[in-house]
Amino acid sequence: MRDAKRAQQLQRRCHQGGVAMAKHMRLPVLLLLACLLLLPGIARAQQSPPPPPIPPAPPLPAVEQEINDLTKNVSGIISDKFSFCVADLQEDWNKAFNYTSNLDFVDQCLVETRACPLGSYCPRATANQTTGLCDPYKYQIKPNSTNSCGGADMWADIQSTEEIFCPAGYYCPATTKRDNCSRGHFCRLGSTAEEKCIIKGSCHNENIQKENIVILGACIVGALCLLLLIIYNCSDKFLSFRERRKARSRENAIQLARQQLKAQEGWKAAKQFARRHVNGMQSHLSRTFSRRRSFHPQVDPDSSSRRVQEAPLMGHAKMQEMSDSAVFAAESTSEISEVMPSVVLDVSGEGEVIATKEKPAPKGKHRSTHTQVFKYAYGEIEKEKFQQQENKNLTFTGVIAMVKDQQKEITRPLLKVEFRDLTLMLGKKKLLRSINGELRPGRVTAVMGPSGAGKTTFLNAVTGKVNGYKMTGSVLVNGKNVNIRSYKKVIGFVPQDDIVHGNLTVEENLWFSAKCRLSARMKHRDMVLIVERVIDSLDLQGIRNSLVGTVEKRGISGGQRKRVNVGIEMVMEPSLLILDEPTSGLDSSSSQLLLRALRHEALEGVNVCAVVHQPSYTLYNMFDDLILLAKGGLMVYNGPVKSVEEYFTTLGIHVPDRVNPPDHYIDILEGIVKPESGIKAKHLPVHWMLYNGYEVPSDMQDDIKEIGDQSPQIRSIPSMSGSTPHCLPLRNAFAEERDRLENNLSKPKDLSSRKTPGIFMQYKYYLGRVTKQRLREARLLAVDFLILGLAGVCLGTIAKLSDKTFGMPGYIYTIIAVSLLCKIAALRSFSLERLQYFRERESGMSSLAYFLARDTIDHFSTVVKPIIYLSMFYYFNNPRSTIADNYIVLLALVYCVTGIGYTFAICFSPGSAQLCSALVPVVLTLLSTQSSTPIFLKRLCYSKWALEGFIIGNAKKYPGVWLITRCALLFSNKFDIHNYKLCILILFMYGLFFRMVAFAAMILLKKR
Secondary structure, eight states, X not given: OHHHXXXXXXXXXXXXXXXXXXXXXXXXXXXHHHHHHTTTTHHHHTSOSSOOOOOOOOOHHHHHHHHHHHHHHHHHHHHHHSTTTOSOHHHHHHXXXXXXXXXXXXXXXXXXXXXXXTTBOOOOOEEETTTTEEESOXXXXXTTOGGGBOSOOOOOOTTTOGGGBXXXXXXXXXXXXXXXXXXXXXXXXXXXXXXXXXXXXXGOSSSOOSOOOHHHHHHHHHHHHHHHXXXXXXXXXXXXXXXXXXXXXXXXXXXXXXXXXXXXXXXXXXXXXXXXXXXXXXXXXXXXXXXXXXXXXXXXXXXXXXXXXXXXXXXXXXXXXXXXXXXXXXXXXXXXXXXOTTOEEEEOTTSOEEEEOXXXXXOSGGGSHHHHHHHHXXXXXXXXXXXXXXXXXXXXXXXXXXXXXXXXXXXXXXXXXXXXXXXXXXXXXXXXXXXXXXXXXXOEEEEXXXXXXXXXXXXXXXXXXXXXXXXXXXXXXXXXXXXXXXXXXXXXXXXXXXXOOTTSBHHHHHHHHHHHXXXXXXXXXXXXXXXXXXXXXXXXXXXXXXXXXXXXXXXXXXXXXXXXXXXHHHTTOOSEEXXXXXXXXXXXXXXXXXXXXXXXXXXXXXXXXXXXXXXXXXXXXXXXXXXEEETTTXXXXXXXXXXXXXXXXXXXXXXXXXXXXXXXXXXXXXXXXXXXXXXXXXXXXXXXXXXXXOOOOGGGHHHHXXXXXXXXXXXXXXXXXXXXXXXXXXXXXXXXXXHHHHHHHSOOOOOSOOOXXXXXXXXXXXXXXXXXXXXXXXXXHHHHHHHHHHHHXXXXXXXXXXXXXXXXXXXXXXXXXXXXXXXXXXXXXXXXXXXXXXXXXXXXXXXHHHHHHHHHHHHHHHHHHHHHHHHHHHHHHOOSSOHHHHHHHHHHHHHHHHXXXXXXXXXXXXXXXXXXXXXXXXXXXXXXXXXXXXXXXXXXXXXXXXXXXXXXXXXXXXXXXXXXXXXXXXXXXXXXXXXXXXXXXHHHHHHHHHHHHHHHHHHHSOOX
């Protein structure tokens, strides 16, 4: 009978508790679990005092077995219904209801045990005589009776049952025991044990609720800043040390090369003097001892043969000087050793010139690899200078013949570019009209004309940069109708604007272009020779280690920057070199220096074409050919410079005395000067077409009628020696359109016969360049770190940790702040070097290597920025989750938003990209935290996964009495405690996806 009443009473109390609990949390399964826990005698413990006699308690093993059986019975239900908030059923169960660690309450088990999990403090309530209610619980077994106060009748979330949670500053080893938190320890709300403070000085009092570890965060930030400062300073010193070491090697090499060349010339002069002396002695003896028969001197056979061999050797000295480095080394070995016995030029197995002595010398700076390579390079340069002094009267007419006579091998492919009836249209506007002519290798061609004549457009059409335009006619390369972009690896294009890297030195700009665009099989010493020759020819020796500079940071002068812009293309040894206004902004001496360098390139067989404005008479005469364009993109003249005056004389146009010919012709085309012959400027293109027998467009037939008798006679001698008039054949319209589509849409094959470094080698070169750039931009990086640290301090202070929300507001602010700052910082990776990238891509460099190198270097910031932020936010906010859990989520978040920043930087202009970077994090975070947002839309927001990762990492640190609060928070936000790794994976996948989008956009989007 007693058992039946006890069961009814238990059922009634379970029902009452269930109504209250379900009203707050709607968790019937946990209600069932709590009710089942009351079976051992909890109902009897809550009856009104005095309690009935206590029956003997069952043995402890039996109680433990009963609870274990109960756990197994309800584990299936909990796993099915509440798996989203229970990470490990056994572990969470033990943290909530495993009392075996403290059995103090067992003696009064049937009296004092309550339906409370670990981490709670719920002793039996007492009557409050003032209010007439029970404290701290309002539950009364008999309503309106203070003599029947019971225990805790409800366990729910902290919002509803905060009174049963063990208060902060105390810890509750059992549900009926509360102890003060001792010194050197701190106790959070709902603690079952006190935690030891990391810094004892921060917990010098009792009942400390939370340790103040701000000073620890400051120490971490200080140590990190010190480490970064050391890395920055050491790297800068390392770069400076390398530059100083190379400079010393270079100076030593120059001195050795000059000494050896001087010794060689002295030995040649001595040999010539000795030979003249011997010849004079022989003549004197022959006259003295001559007889009737011819005099035949008797000399030693070996000596005679040696002298006979020396004579032709000296007779062909100039030819031998023009041979390659091995021949020069072999000759100089025997010659210099006789004059300077202590210095000998040795030829290594690889043909490398090495300075040695007769006796082995100890290792030193003169034996370094840099010195050996530089000595070889400057030996060649000094030799070339000497040859130029001997060939001052060299003309361009016999360039190819001179090269053959000197037995100098031309390693670059020769490119002859012909353009036939070339017309370029943008919409209905014709930018170029019926352009005919050619550009020949070994010659320097000037393109001139008034403003708006289409000079730059002509260069773009010749080099195949006609995207967005409609082009008719054809551009032939070596007589073949192929896409000229097939030769882009040997085509150098110098843009009008000085597009160079301002945060690199002059030498670094040149070296990067040489390493990425020269042949991968080229030896390092030959590459050094090419770079040093360009630096010497452009007079960049004095500024080789100076930063080029940017708009914000002053660097080299404008004229020097222009020469660097040209040198970037010269170091790659082009076969066709196109320059857009290379002399603009240069004085006369700098312009002549540049033209001399271009003439030297023409000696190598390079086809050079440059747009120039108002050249001086001296500069004008340094060109071989002239292309003169009129307004509307019409050609007025294309031929040798020496024949231009003769042609215009036939039209009655004479250049006045003391007037520069190109200035006079351009004034006529502008309409400023009218010719004495009365010829109109608009008729000059028609005169040129008729003079060469070209077909005149239909819309210009009226001009022929106006010309009348002034029409020139078709010449029989072509305008350029070795070429024939270009008579345009009639082509089928369909075939012409088919060829145009094939050339524009199909990927051109590489016909340049030059194998440049592959993607991995270019990635290595890009990696080195970006590393130097980042080291020189360390101040900007330091500002980014400082702002991020200040954001951590502010958000950690403002968004104080609230156990009721598991710190969710602070994490929301963190996602917005970190996303905003990291996206804006990521914009600098690509938006600031847009023009440089387009120039490098047009020259054939790998876009993939460029993208991967910049992303790889940015990984350093991706790893460091979470540490900077957490060192402030974590120690000011002090959440329960470990710093490792927060760091992993923040690392994934930074990686994700950096990829989004790349996409914004590439797809939008700088202003629009910054606006998107500021708005997108706020909008996505608001969408992901609103309960009315559809779940599929939330899952598309990266901020949802970042917030879920933060909350899951923090929720796992709320066991025991916090179990229902944890489930309520996760349930209301649709989070799953098992999704921590999934959140990290999705954030990284988002970052990878947006990087792929950014790379695709970088490839597909054209230069704006």
